[in-house]
Amino acid sequence: MVAGPALADKRVALVIGNSAYENVVKLENPHNDAAAIAEMFRKAKFDQVELKRDLGVIEFKRALRDFYNTTRDADVAVVYYAGHGIEVGGVNYMVPVDAKLRSDYDAEDEAVALERIFRSIESTRRLRLVILDACRDNPFIRSMQRQIATRAVSQGLAKIEPMGTDTLVAYAAKAGSTAEDGAGRNSPFTQALVDNLTTPGLDIRIALGRVRDEVLRRTNNRQEPFVYGSLGGATVSLVPEPERVPVTATDPRGDYEMAERVGTVSAWDAFLAVHGTGFYAELARQQRAKLAAAVKPDAMAVAALDRTTPSRPLTDAERATPDRLAWEKLQDTSDPTAIRAFIKKYPASPLAVVAQARLEVIERAIADRKREEAEKQRQEADRQRQEREAARLREEDERRAKAAAAEEARRAKAAAEAEARAQREAARRREEDARIARLADAERAKAERDAAQRRAEEERQAKAAAEAERQRQEQERQREAARLRDEEEKRAKAAAEAEQKAQREAALRLEQDKERTRERSQEEIVRSAQIELRRIGCYEGDDNGVFNDATRRAMVAYRLGTAQRRSDKAPDAVDLLELQAQRPIKGCLAALGPDKGIDKPTEKPPVAERPSRDKKTKKDTATRREKPEPKREARPAPRREPPARAQATARPAPRAGGGAVMHGIGF
Template sequence: MSWLRLNIRRPLSLLLVGVLFFAYSTNAQAPLDVRVALVIGNAAYKNVPALANATNDAKSMSSVLRKLGFNVIEVVDGDKAQMVKAIAQMQTLLQGKQAVGMLYFAGHGLQLDWRNYMVPVDAKLSQASDIATQTVDIENVIDTMKRSATRMNIIVLDACRDNPFSGKASGKGLAQLDAPPGTYLAFATSPGNVAEDGDESASNGLFTHYLLKELQRPARIEDLFKRVRLQVRQKSQGRQIPWDSSSLEDDFAFNDGVKHTFNPEDLIKEAQLAKEAQAQFQRAAQAAAEREKQIAQQIALEQQQLAEAQKIQNQNARLKAESEAKEREKQLALAAAQERQKAQAAALALERARAEEAQRIKDIELAKAQAAEQTRRNTLSREEAQAQQFAQEKSAWDKIKDTRNKADVYAFILQFPNGMLSELANTQLELLDKAQIKPQADKQGRIQEFAQRRYTQGETFEFIGKDGYTGLPKWNQSFTVLSVDDEGAEVQGTRTGGGTWKQRVSHAGLQSGDNSGKYDPPITFMPAGIVQVGYKWRARTTFTNARNNAQEWLEVAAKVVARETIEVPAGKFDTFKIEVAMQYQSGHRTQLTIWTDPAIGAGIRIKSESRPPRGSADITIRELTSIKRGS
């Protein structure tokens, strides 16, 4: 979001048990200790080809969730009757306990008229009308949880495979759905797109593979799914980008590092299993190589016998002997090729297992370091902890802020998935590694690109500023876009009585400075990616005042709170409403309410409430009066 500063009085996995990761109080966490999960994995479909990994995904998920304190109801290759029965069983276990309810589904899913459905293995969908009667509506499951008086609902859908039923649906994949109150929604890929199921040798689908990994390290739910999304995006080279929507008010961690965590026996057992798997791959590769060697010896023997056969005087006998020898040689060559493929597959599996083991060690060390750092920060005041966290992130960011290597940015976000500079890093990632998915129109018909250009050269925006108390006009303002590139635009602003200035703005809403001063690092008032209700972020920067060169820190906490149609002098607009709380080191506070159209560079309406440490608040409302489109 550009030009948000108004005329206000101030310038605008794994981890060993026992390591404390979160400073949750016992009383705050207690209601979230009752955990019930319905896990469904459908692969053996009766009327369409089977999926490779959906049942593996469900079984793996059930095992991990049980270790994290969930009472798990598991359904494997369920028909509709079995799925409906399991939902009723979940409702009974949840009823009246203010519990955490969770649904995990792996299998075929589809959308119809903006509703999403899980497909049972016995579904035979001949026409669209069959969907309502033969599948299970996900929103009905959410309603069941609500009727059970759950405190929190978590819906995880690895159900966007390339769907043979899609011809009966409204489109590919699943439909975008805003999370109802108290709910966290996580899809394996973005709405309207498909997810990778993985091959049989991979054991798990791409999304669930990384979700299982991240569940084994302590993390808040938002951090966990951001790490999953990042790793899936990187592994798929942008072809699959998980999507989530949250309306949670309480903090939650599947793995809190203390009560709900993995114990040492689990970790030791998993390490042993990994070593055993590596040994099996090694033995399989050696056995295949030995069999190939033996076959080669047999082929040499057959060639000798063929030479002998060719010496036979009787023509018929000689031809028969030659034919039999050649057929045996052909079969042996085929067997040798098969053994060679087995050896190569075993070698690749061994290489992958070793790489995963090496990554596991790195994950453990990283998690231990992060946990130790968090434990240390818990002894500090909030201000001291924030300052130290910002200093750590800023130091890491300064090393890569000008990089053209996307791996550097992936590594930064993985380390700080929900940090003070994560939106800055996500903006950089969109420029370096563009998403390879096709955005779907939402229910209102809006299509948002992942790295959308929001400015065009020559366009001009005009605004009016009004007193927030009286509604009377105070000033007029205009901005003209002078030039545009992939990252943003150069603009020139003018204001009645305030002169003219130039500044650089980004398509993603980053601001390095304005007429009142500079921000280091740049600050953002827009999400780096797609704007959706429930999305929230925070940021911190050092502000240098243009008048006196004084410096102070500025913290921002922002959230997309609603979708609203508003009318301003420039017309009627479909907007997202964003609330931004700004806190300066000096004690000055500013509350911004921004109504924005993601396709337009400037805010449609901005309400600014500026509250100095002493004195009354200054309230200003800026509204768009006209847009002159550029070329």
């Protein structure tokens, strides 16, 4: 973190070690290197340290994404990666454990670009540090195929220029070279990082410089780490410098009272070492002198001897006695053997009492000293025993700590292996799920295509069936229509043939009748007309064969009733034939009128006939009237028939408008 007033509040680290590569030879040290770096950051009291091992491409990218969320409010962010790294076309990639890298084109999909690591820490406020121990001899290069001939693929990592400020990138070896994996538990680069990177208060640039020097020394200048990027002018350290507590002046009175309560020579020596001068220093020296004098047996013996020595001065004769002279020699001694010898040699001497008293004092002092020494020895033995026990306890604690650390490492390794297995199993399950999903999607797509094809086929068949049914119905309708047309044509043809035959027969009969009628006299024609006019209710006079006024009026009434042209000429053969075929009509009475004295005949309802025949008959009748009769060859005269026969052979024909028209035979 940064020294001075702007200390970082939050420090986070992401540590990744890839060793168990699936498609190339495994690496030995990245697991150990990552564990050592993670432990270093934990001891440095980082707020969060994430250790990841053996990440596949999906897990690698997910770890960077999660770390991006962690660094949003961080002041210092560190990413450490140990494993295989590769440069492809000037771009640096970190290689996950599941990468195959059969071609340079696969690097974008199967590896993680260094740029992605930069993006994961770009929101860090103060220091962004990326450490890459990924410059090892890379086996992917030997098996990788180049899709683009101009794309460079090389060992180690390429030189870069970090994006953004306050960013440093530390390579285990400078660009274009490779780093050693090391023969020990950790690589030389990682060991140098552990030794120098988290020194409290040490600027990160100086720490990385020390790392460089140590790696050069360890590898005999074969490997030179390199740092890219730049920082500002302030001191930046990963671990802050410990805070210095200022030394304040102590109170000599309080220290004197403390030494006095302890009451030992060493306590006073400690006081005098701090407070060498002053009032309390002199008092301390006196107290120390008293304690030092109290433990001297000679001084105590002399004091006892002085208390037994007579107060009066001795004479020269008293001083010249042998016992006195011997005692003067032993006066300053503290040897109990000499004093016992004096008492034994001069038992009657008054000085034997003094010697005995001194001997007792000396023996007590010696006994006290022995007791003190024994106590000291006992205390020393207790102290040594306690120290040995403490050492044993420390050793036991260290052993337990080592065992706990080993167990923790074993558990961490087992957890890492379990996590790696779980990740691989999860990746395998994801791949299996993805494969199953792809198969399901393919099956579903195939089923949808088959269903669509079936629906299209069914629709096509339905359309074909509908079209076939429509065509069948159309053909059936056409056949039915053709059959009906054929039947109609047959009926029409039969009717036409029958009509033609009837017309021919009627024409033949008419010609025959006309021929016979021509031969009849006019009188007979008039008489026949009178008879027929009477029959149809138009005439009531005598049938005398005379074309009189009554007959003329009857003909006029007949013609008016049949919508013929108005004429009062005498009837001819044609009129007679028409009269013979005519039924009673209404027009005659209306034309005659009541003033003529003609009674109204009984009317019969007209018979409905086909209008087409009526129209055709009228047209043929008019045509026959207008068309001149052809010349006939001379042939025998036909046999005459009475009027009743002619009347019997005639047939009525309907007319449009409700009125009955008299037609000739065959019309």
